Amino acid sequence: MRWADLAFEPIGERTGVYAERSVVKKAAWEFADMERMLESAEALYGPYRWGRYDVIVLPPSFPFGGMENPRLTFATPTILAGDRSLTALVAHEMAHSWSGNLVTNATWNDFWLNEGFTVYFEHRICEAIYGADHMGMLSVLGAQDLMATMERLKAEGHASDTRLHLDVTGRNPDDAMTEVAYEKGCAMLRTLEAKVGRPVFDAFLRNYFDTYAFQSMTTERFIAHLREHLLEPNNVTFDVETWTEGEGLPADAVMATSDRFKLVEAEIARWTMGTKARELATKGWTTFEWMHFLRHLPATMSTEQMKDLDEAFGFTASGNAEVLVAWLQSCIRNDHDAAYNKLDQFLNTVGRRKYLVPLYTDLIATEKGRLMAQTIYRSARSNYHAVSVRTLDELLAWKDSKPPARF
Numbered sequence: 488m489r490w491a492d493l494a495f496e497p498i499g500e501r502t503g504v505y506a507e508r509s510v511v512k513k514a515a516w517e518f519a520d521m522e523r524m525l526e527s528a529e530a531l532y533g534p535y536r537w538g539r540y541d542v543i544v545l546p547p548s549f550p551f552g553g554m555e556n557p558r559l560t561f562a563t564p565t566i567l568a569g570d571r572s573l574t575a576l577v578a579h580e581m582a583h584s585w586s587g588n589l590v591t592n593a594t595w596n597d598f599w600l601n602e603g604f605t606v607y608f609e610h611r612i613c614e615a616i617y618g619a620d621h622m623g624m625l626s627v628l629g630a631q632d633l634m635a636t637m638e639r640l641k642a643e644g645h646a647s648d649t650r651l652h653l654d655v656t657g658r659n660p661d662d663a664m665t666e667v668a669y670e671k672g673c674a675m676l677r678t679l680e681a682k683v684g685r686p687v688f689d690a691f692l693r694n695y696f697d698t699y700a701f702q703s704m705t706t707e708r709f710i711a712h713l714r715e716h717l718l719e720p721n722n723v724t725f726d727v728e729t730w731t732e733g734e735g736l737p738a739d740a741v742m743a744t745s746d747r748f749k750l751v752e753a754e755i756a757r758w759t760m761g762t763k764a765r766e767l768a769t770k771g772w773t774t775f776e777w778m779h780f781l782r783h784l785p786a787t788m789s790t791e792q793m794k795d796l797d798e799a800f801g802f803t804a805s806g807n808a809e810v811l812v813a814w815l816q817s818c819i820r821n822d823h824d825a826a827y828n829k830l831d832q833f834l835n836t837v838g839r840r841k842y843l844v845p846l847y848t849d850l851i852a853t854e855k856g857r858l859m860a861q862t863i864y865r866s867a868r869s870n871y872h873a874v875s876v877r878t879l880d881e882l883l884a885w886k887d888s889k890p891p892a893r894f
């Protein structure tokens with residue numbers, strides 16, 4: 488057992504970051520907007536009631552992006568991208584100081600009340616600090632995740648998990664927690680906002696957090712509160728049960744769009760028509776634009792095309808985990824073995840389940856990939872957190888199930 492050598496770096500009056508001494512300066516730079524985020528959050532939905540708000544950066548084996556422990560968010564080091572581009576996660580965990588920690592889901596069936604509200608709140612904080620364009624891109628990427636998740640759930644025979652109001656009777660709740668609670672929940676709030684206008688909706692949410700502060704909340708109770716304090720006084724027609732009890736995305740969902748992503752799509756079209764990657768108009772692209780680019784590349788690409796992209800944009804060498812993972816998925820699907828050393832290294836270093844699951848899932852789609860997945864998992868498994876191990880043992884039908892090493 489080696490104990491961590493933790494250091495602390497203040498960001499603002501009430502905010503700061505704990506991390507390994509070798510990482511803490513980098514982390515403090517990355518999270519420089521934390522105090523402003525807290526001020527923006529308070530301006531939206533009322534006072535922060537927990538005194539200090541700090542973040543601790545955990546080792547790469549931490550299986551989640553973040554965990555909103557009151558006063559001290561636990562965070563994965565994979566958000567230290569070096570360009571402050573993945574700090575929406577901090578806005579998200581901070582927002583949980585209202586939705587989640589202040590007004591708390593009463594049961595795991597009501598999980599969407601924690602996560603849907605928090606994604607909506609996260610987007611509002613990011614909009615206040617980084618602008619509407621940024622928020623639009625963040626929302627569209629979230630909607631892409633939601634659509635992919637819903638398709639997967641339907642294909643796997645779990646269409647009922649596309650409902651906001653879950654039924655986890657007899658199951659491990661972790662198995663029913665998907666993007667649906669996050670992104671469909673957020674879409675419902677965005678749709679309500681569009682119906683009543685932002686000032687009315689913000690006043691409603693502010694009142695909701697004040698009214699139920701330090702209490703737990705069920706879906707039924709929330710619906711009654713919504714009817715009484717938003718829908719009826721404003722004469723709004725809104726079929727809330729279709730949202731909470733129905734499967735899939737309701738027809739009235741207000742979904743985000745992004746003009747900046749349309750420009751990305753135009754560049755992809757040029758590339759597929761033969762323009763060299765280095766001639767594409769990518770100047771000034773943010774991480775979000777690169778994510779959209781990588782997600783919308785053709786499913787099948789030649790080795791020459793993969794090399795052209797990597798030489799122009801250096802994806803394999805990217806220190807941004809979102810960009811790297813999206814690229815590695817393309818590499819696996821196209822059997823681009825030039826990236827396999829990097830893939831091996833990443834899977835042996837990072838234990839964040841959000842990245843492990845898609846990479847291993849893509850690997851096991853072919854026989855060659857399945858062998859590679861098993862070899863890598865054999866060496867990496869003992870360093871993964873039990874939460875990730877449980878998911879991956881099942882995904883990989885792992886037989887050699889000695890319990891993971893204690894840590």
Ligand SMILES: [Zn+2]
Pocket residue numbers: 579583601602605
């Ligand atoms: Zn959350």
